[in-house]
Amino acid sequence: MEFEIRKLTPDLAEDYAHFFDVTPHNVLTDGGKCYCVTWRSDDSYIGNGDHWFSTPEERRAHALQFVRSGSLQGYLAYYGGEVVGWCNANADCSLCIDYLRSFWPIEEYPEDVRVKSVFCFVIAPNMQRKGLATQLLERVCKDAADDGFDFVEAYANEDLIGTEDEFRGPLAMYEKCGFHTYAEREGRAVVRKALK
Ligand SMILES: CC(C)(COP(=O)(O)OP(=O)(O)OC[C@H]1O[C@@H](n2cnc3c(N)ncnc32)[C@H](O)[C@@H]1OP(=O)(O)O)[C@@H](O)C(=O)NCCC(=O)NCCS
Numbered sequence: 001m002e003f004e005i006r007k008l009t010p011d012l013a014e015d016y017a018h019f020f021d022v023t024p025h026n027v028l029t030d031g032g033k034c035y036c037v038t039w040r041s042d043d044s045y046i047g048n049g050d051h052w053f054s055t056p057e058e059r060r061a062h063a064l065q066f067v068r069s070g071s072l073q074g075y076l077a078y079y080g081g082e083v084v085g086w087c088n089a090n091a092d093c094s095l096c097i098d099y100l101r102s103f104w105p106i107e108e109y110p111e112d113v114r115v116k117s118v119f120c121f122v123i124a125p126n127m128q129r130k131g132l133a134t135q136l137l138e139r140v141c142k143d144a145a146d147d148g149f150d151f152v153e154a155y156a157n158e159d160l161i162g163t164e165d166e167f168r169g170p171l172a173m174y175e176k177c178g179f180h181t182y183a184e185r186e187g188r189a190v191v192r193k194a195l196k
Contacts, residue, residue, distance in 0.1 A: 035063035
């Protein structure tokens with residue numbers, strides 16, 4: 001299937017928020033609309049180290065703000081003019097992987113190493129198993145290579161399909177796209193694709 005994949009830019013902020021408004025996601029946990037803002041570990045969090053903004057409206061408002069400021073990065077997939085998929089691929093890892101370090105064996109990167117971190121996929125239910133997450137990941141890797149990144153990294157689990165971790169993307173997909181397991185701890189894998 002042919003999808004149009006667009007890099008998320010400030011002018012697409014409303015498209016982004018609308019996708020989360022209307023697309024079932026996060027259904028395996030509390031079904032709440034996350035707007036993909038809960039992964040951040042900067043001062044935008046509220047309350048007692050809880051990284052879940054309290055209401056969907058608040059998450060939506062933060063998402064718009066983050067997209068417009070360029071600190072929420074990734075790719076939207078369009079089909080028939082509608083957004084049907086999202087991949088969070090962030091260049092500023094300091095905003096996103098700190099909380100993950102408690103669980104995944106993620107190293108501190110040397111200052112001169114540029115890492116693109118893939119954090120989350122949301123594919124509309126009627127568009128799953130059509131190769132869309134794969135196309136999004138391939139685009140992340142292509143642009144990251146063109147932009148001079150050293151590698152793309154993702155944080156997956158073994159056997160995550162059908163679990164609340166599905167959004168991380170299946171290991172089989174990463175392997176198919178040329179990633180290898182760089183570090184592993186208790187079933188949690190840091191997978192990398194070198195670009196240089
Ligand atoms: C997991 C997910 C990202 C996969 O996206 P997708 O576009 O369907 O994946 P693809 O079609 O590119 O599949 C790539 C590979 O992943 C694996 N895979 C994907 N879905 C699978 C499934 N349901 N069962 C087994 N393997 C699967 C397969 O190896 C597949 O390759 P193949 O089709 O050649 O066998 C998608 O199902 C999804 O978005 N799930 C919901 C995630 C979510 O809740 N996000 C919100 C969190 S707040």
